[in-house]
Amino acid sequence: MLPVSLIIECIITCNPIKSACVCLCVQYIENLERLRHLEVLNLSKNDIERIEKLDKLICLRELNLSFNCIAKIERLEYLTSLQVLNLSGNKIETIPPWLAKKLKALRLFKIARNHIQSVSTAVCCFLFAD
Numbered sequence: 001m002l003p004v005s006l007i008i009e010c011i012i013t014c015n016p017i018k019s020a021c022v023c024l025c026v027q028y029i030e031n032l033e034r035l036r037h038l039e040v041l042n043l044s045k046n047d048i049e050r051i052e053k054l055d056k057l058i059c060l061r062e063l064n065l066s067f068n069c070i071a072k073i074e075r076l077e078y079l080t081s082l083q084v085l086n087l088s089g090n091k092i093e094t095i096p097p098w099l100a101k102k103l104k105a106l107r108l109f110k111i112a113r114n115h116i117q118s119v120s121t122a123v124c125c126f127l128f129a130d
Helices: 098-102 121-127
Strands: 009-011 015-020 022-024 040-042 062-064 084-086 108-110
Touching: none
Parallel strands: 009 040, 040 062, 062 084, 084 108
Antiparallel strands: 015 022
């Protein structure tokens, strides 16, 4: 059996827990700190409201948090190996200017189907750079 610390891909997407006619999905990001070598994490189609407790996943290359209830892009600055970030289908209104500065390895950023009001010049340069 593979030790938990050596797992490199984790998919926890659309996981309803049915109990007494109530459907609950994953609401919090937790208990991932032991997955130090994790490279791909898919937590799409859940009820996650906050991006949190991912700072120990320094090997993470792909993060999919699409179709959740996230309103703010935060706590991603330590994921410097991140190449793919999917935040489509959330409630995000702004893209923080630090995103381009901190996530230098980022190559694919999906942010469709959100509530984006405006985009700063720094973010525009990042999004439309060659």
